Amino acid sequence: MTHSQDNHILVVDDEPAIRELLREFLMGEGYQVDTASNGQDALDLISVKVFDLVITDLAMPRMDGFQLINKALPLQPMLPFIVLSGGDTFENAIRAVHEGAFDFVAKPVRDFPTFKIAVDRGLEHKRLLVSQDNYQRNLESMVREQTKELAEKNLLLEQYTEQLESLSVQVITALMAALEEKDRYTAGHSRRVTHYAVGTARLLGVTEPDIGTLETAGHLHDMGKLMVDLSYVNKPGPLTPDEWEIMKQHPATADRFLAPLPFLTEVRPIIRHHHERLDGSGYPDGLCENEIDILTQILAVADSYDAMTSRRSYREPMSMSEALAELRRFSDLHYEGRIVETLVVFLMKDKDDPNSPIRPD
Ligand SMILES: [Fe+2]
Ligand SMILES: [Fe+2]
Known part of the structure; x- marks a missing residue:
């Protein structure tokens, strides 16, 4: 009044x-x-x-x-x-x-x-x-205030989503590592492959966020093997052609398994193609040369190196120099030579690095 x-x-x-x-x-x-x-x-x-x-x-x-x-x-x-x-x-x-x-x-x-x-x-x-x-x-200031609140909530939601995505990757990674540890022939494989791949990528000048993508792909690249009967992996002696056919499905199986997770969209092609080779002799899609992107090629070289230097139930592990000679033999046939040579540089540095998470047996 x-x-x-x-x-x-x-x-x-x-x-x-x-x-x-x-x-x-x-x-x-x-x-x-x-x-x-x-x-x-x-x-x-x-x-x-x-x-x-x-x-x-x-x-x-x-x-x-x-x-x-x-x-x-x-x-x-x-x-x-x-x-x-x-x-x-x-x-x-x-x-x-x-x-x-x-x-x-x-x-x-x-x-x-x-x-x-x-x-x-x-x-x-x-x-x-x-x-x-x-x-x-008042209305204008209320709208301004609410717009600000909404922006803050959006930011929180984005951060929460990012945390949730990163947590999901951590859970799958931990599960992968735990399953690998059950088998002494595969123990630590994904962790080592990730270490070699990320180290090589950094020397090649790859930057974030691609490094993050490669790291996730490294941790999860063989998760398709969780879906095939592990007795194939452990059996003494090489796989039969039928077993081999089933084993070769693991990249595509992982790709399908991860398809519902939108935040892994960029990771999935790397996982799917980590067994592709430059000359088209790889699987599952027989991609050639430029069809295989650089992150996938880096992972393929790191994966092959670790497979060669790991003990198998039916063979002794290769030494570092034997494995590198083998990779060089297939340079520019299976693997890009530049990536193989960069891996060599990385391994030489890593060998003398007291903080390296990878220690020889
Ligand atoms: Fe694999
Ligand atoms: Fe692998």
């Missing part, structure tokens, strides 16, 4: 008697009242003080009522003007309303109850405009 004394009214008229009459009446009604005797003085007041209503004459010296309305509205756009008009200036009053005045009343003012109604309507109009403006500002 607004009290009368909170309302500031400016009365503008060049006739002192009218000014005083209106001032006394309005003050009697409890309003705070300022007066000015011409448009210019009124404008000076409006430029330094907030008013809730202006009651103004039209014909005045120095600055008339029209000019006052034109110049004052840009300063206080919500300020209502009530124009005082004598019978001979009625058309002017209409013009003033067209130019932005809120209302007009007949002059001289004799019907004070009606005058009071016009004043209250003017004040109510200002209150309405102010509350609409406040509502608009």
Whole structure:
């Protein structure tokens, strides 16, 4: 509820008697009242003080009522003007309303109850405009606040999703490692392959996020073997042609198994193709040369090196130099020569690195 004394009214008229009459009446009604005797003085007041209503004459010296309305509205756009008009200036009053005045009343003012109604309507109009403006500002700040909150929640959700994705990879990796550990011939294979592949990739200038993709592919590359009967893997002696056919399905099996996980979209082709060879002799798709991307080729070289240097139930492991000679023999046939040579550089450094996670048996 607004009290009368909170309302500031400016009365503008060049006739002192009218000014005083209106001032006394309005003050009697409890309003705070300022007066000015011409448009210019009124404008000076409006430029330094907030008013809730202006009651103004039209014909005045120095600055008339029209000019006052034109110049004052840009300063206080919500300020209502009530124009005082004598019978001979009625058309002017209409013009003033067209130019932005809120209302007009007949002059001289004799019907004070009606005058009071016009004043209250003017004040109510200002209150309405102010509350609409406040509502608009609140709404804008609420929208800004909520947009900010939403952006923060989105960020949290993104971080949560990333954590969840990384956790999923960690769980699968741990499961893979645990299953590999059950078999002394495959124990640590994925961990070593990942170490060789990432080390080689870094020397080749591969950067994040590709390193991360390669690392995940390294950990998961043989997970398809979990889905074939492990007795094939452990059996003493080479696999029969039938067993070999089943074993060769492991890259495609892993690819299908991981297909529902959208965050592994870039990892899956590397896993699927880690047994492809440059001359097209690999599996499962018989890809050649440029069809095999660099991350896949790096993983293929690292995987082959670890397979050669690992003990099998039916053969002794090759030494490092024997395995490297074998890889070089197939350089640019099965493996890209540049990658093989970079692996050699990496292994030489890694051999002397006391912090290397891979220690010879
Ligand atoms: Fe494999
Ligand atoms: Fe492997």
